[in-house]
Amino acid sequence: MSAQGSRSHTAHSVITGVAAALIGYTSTFAVVLTGLQTVGADRRQATTGLVALCFAIGVVSLWLSRRYRMPLTIAWSTPGAAVLVSAGQITGGWAAAVGAFIVAALLVVVTGLWPGLGRLVAAIPAPIAQAMLAGILLDLCLTPVSAVAEYPAQVAPILIVWLAAFVLSPRWAIVAAFVTALVVVAHDAITGDAPSIHWLPEAAATMPSLTWSAVVSIALPLYIVTMAAQNVPGVAIMSSYGFTVPWRAALTATGLGSAVAAPFGAHAVNLAAITAALPASDESHPDPAQRWRTSATLGIAYLTLAVTTSALISFLAVAPAEIIATVAGLGLLGTLGSSLRAALVDESVSRPADCRTAAVITFVVAASGTTIAGISSSFWALIVGLAVYGVTWRPLASSRIVGHKPFRS
Numbered sequence: 001m002s003a004q005g006s007r008s009h010t011a012h013s014v015i016t017g018v019a020a021a022l023i024g025y026t027s028t029f030a031v032v033l034t035g036l037q038t039v040g041a042d043r044r045q046a047t048t049g050l051v052a053l054c055f056a057i058g059v060v061s062l063w064l065s066r067r068y069r070m071p072l073t074i075a076w077s078t079p080g081a082a083v084l085v086s087a088g089q090i091t092g093g094w095a096a097a098v099g100a101f102i103v104a105a106l107l108v109v110v111t112g113l114w115p116g117l118g119r120l121v122a123a124i125p126a127p128i129a130q131a132m133l134a135g136i137l138l139d140l141c142l143t144p145v146s147a148v149a150e151y152p153a154q155v156a157p158i159l160i161v162w163l164a165a166f167v168l169s170p171r172w173a174i175v176a177a178f179v180t181a182l183v184v185v186a187h188d189a190i191t192g193d194a195p196s197i198h199w200l201p202e203a204a205a206t207m208p209s210l211t212w213s214a215v216v217s218i219a220l221p222l223y224i225v226t227m228a229a230q231n232v233p234g235v236a237i238m239s240s241y242g243f244t245v246p247w248r249a250a251l252t253a254t255g256l257g258s259a260v261a262a263p264f265g266a267h268a269v270n271l272a273a274i275t276a277a278l279p280a281s282d283e284s285h286p287d288p289a290q291r292w293r294t295s296a297t298l299g300i301a302y303l304t305l306a307v308t309t310s311a312l313i314s315f316l317a318v319a320p321a322e323i324i325a326t327v328a329g330l331g332l333l334g335t336l337g338s339s340l341r342a343a344l345v346d347e348s349v350s351r352p353a354d355c356r357t358a359a360v361i362t363f364v365v366a367a368s369g370t371t372i373a374g375i376s377s378s379f380w381a382l383i384v385g386l387a388v389y390g391v392t393w394r395p396l397a398s399s400r401i402v403g404h405k406p407f408r409s
Helices: 001-037 043-068 079-088 093-113 115-122 126-150 152-168 170-191 212-240 247-264 292-316 322-329 331-344 351-370 377-402
Strands: 075-078 269-271
Touching: 001 075, 001 079, 001 170, 001 292, 001 322, 043 075, 043 247, 043 269, 043 292, 075 079, 079 093, 079 126, 079 212, 079 377, 093 115, 093 212, 093 247, 093 351, 093 377, 115 212, 115 292, 126 322, 126 351, 126 377, 152 170, 152 322, 152 351, 170 292, 170 322, 212 247, 212 377, 247 269, 247 377, 292 351, 331 351, 351 377
Parallel strands: none
Antiparallel strands: 075 269
């Protein structure tokens, strides 16, 4: 390869890394902000949480990609942020939520060091885990509907631009919606009170506390969806491009990164799933051995975004919360669709129809948003779903009488 060609490919790797960072940040920024505020963070604490997440993503992406010379891309846990929205206000408030973040992070570290815990998580039937996630996401995905009814002049342009961009270039649709939301907020700022912009990154550390309801309502569901909807799919995507992820190192690094950032309000970082495809594909670099540079660039881009996050959030504060929630809902539609499909569509003839029933019940309980004994619906959905699955699974041996085949995992 000529020197000019090498420089061209390197420049393309840098551009791809920056693009992947912008897509990952803008497409789910609103989800994370909504989640942190839902569990009790004020504006300053939520801002600090987002800044800490960006720093953690940047540092871990840089370290893993340079250490293993492969495109190991890190992201924040978008399904985990949806768990926070589902959990709502918990006993102990924001301090208890931070304590739950630390517990979830340590569980990820233990999973990397002790394979037995990983096998236990893998034993949860995929339709049950995906149905729980879909139920958690449903309320967020309904937000654009209620928001356009309440704020039609502000929300309708976001929806129209998103739909047009989705038709032309689906990958950039949510980015276009995010930019449109910024334009809407800018218009509100010009016609109303100008926001007070905080240009420098804010730091508001919180002393964590532990409560039973926070561990059960936040830590356990956060850990499960982060593993099932982020880390495991991330490994599969990397494998499809010919890369073998260093499982123990990746989980240990992301878990420790999450634990260090948690006191500043960061809920979780993990292996990227959707955005992992860009750095790992030949769009990044024709030589697989050089694609790590794209993930390293993504890490640098996130460190840069960390510096600008405080200004962005203080700017968005001028608009109704429904504006950002609309972008969050649009950004999660794809995840909702894939979760529902994984929960309800039989991908092998060996899966019994009863598994679908358990998945539907799991989805309904999670979507209900009901809190019982101070514990959120996501935990109860998992318990009820597993119970129904267990009850309907065992009698399958006798189902031969009516012509069904017994289930084999």
